[in-house]
Amino acid sequence: MAKYWWQCLSCGNRPAWLTVCHSRSIAAFIWDELAPSGWDQRLLRPKCKCRRNSLRITYRFRRGDPEKISINYIVGLGPDGDYLPMLWETFRHSRPRTPWIDFKYQKGRSPWGLTKRVVLEKVWLARLLRAYEHAAGVAIVTPPNAGLSGRTKARRTTLA
Numbered sequence: 001m002a003k004y005w006w007q008c009l010s011c012g013n014r015p016a017w018l019t020v021c022h023s024r025s026i027a028a029f030i031w032d033e034l035a036p037s038g039w040d041q042r043l044l045r046p047k048c049k050c051r052r053n054s055l056r057i058t059y060r061f062r063r064g065d066p067e068k069i070s071i072n073y074i075v076g077l078g079p080d081g082d083y084l085p086m087l088w089e090t091f092r093h094s095r096p097r098t099p100w101i102d103f104k105y106q107k108g109r110s111p112w113g114l115t116k117r118v119v120l121e122k123v124w125l126a127r128l129l130r131a132y133e134h135a136a137g138v139a140i141v142t143p144p145n146a147g148l149s150g151r152t153k154a155r156r157t158t159l160a
């Protein structure tokens with residue numbers, strides 16, 4: 001189980017976990033605070049004592065791994081019963097401009113699934129991607145119709 005902590009990207013401050021949120025673990029934070037908020041992404045960038053909203057949940061892939069990873073966005077579906085599939089956008093501190101997408105799940109407040117392979121109903125994948133696009137304000141999937149009309153437009157232009 002990875003260890004998660006809050007760390008400021010501006011000043012490096014690492015405040016105690018419970019001084020930043022009300023839940024004892026990341027899984028409890030997601031289950032009891034982030035999901036009920038409607039996945040309010042502002043909860044993932046609280047204010048540091050340096051007055052910047054630069055605190056991020058941070059972790060390592062493996063214990064002892066020198067590379068640190070911070071979380072930009074977390075969106076999830078449901079939950080369906082206690083099964084909560086999620087999409088995380090993260091970045092490695094060595095290449096902060098390169099976002100990574102990480103599919104994860106948890107069961108209730110158990111963090112067990114955070115390190116396991118996620119299995120999704122096909123329609124959930126599209127829903128997760130849409131939730132992510134909404135939260136991050138980016139498009140990662142071109143709607144099929146947009147591509148078609150783009151091609152049609154190009155063809156017309158060529159013919160004209």
Ligand SMILES: [Zn+2]
Nearest residue numbers: 008011048050
């Ligand atoms: Zn700070």
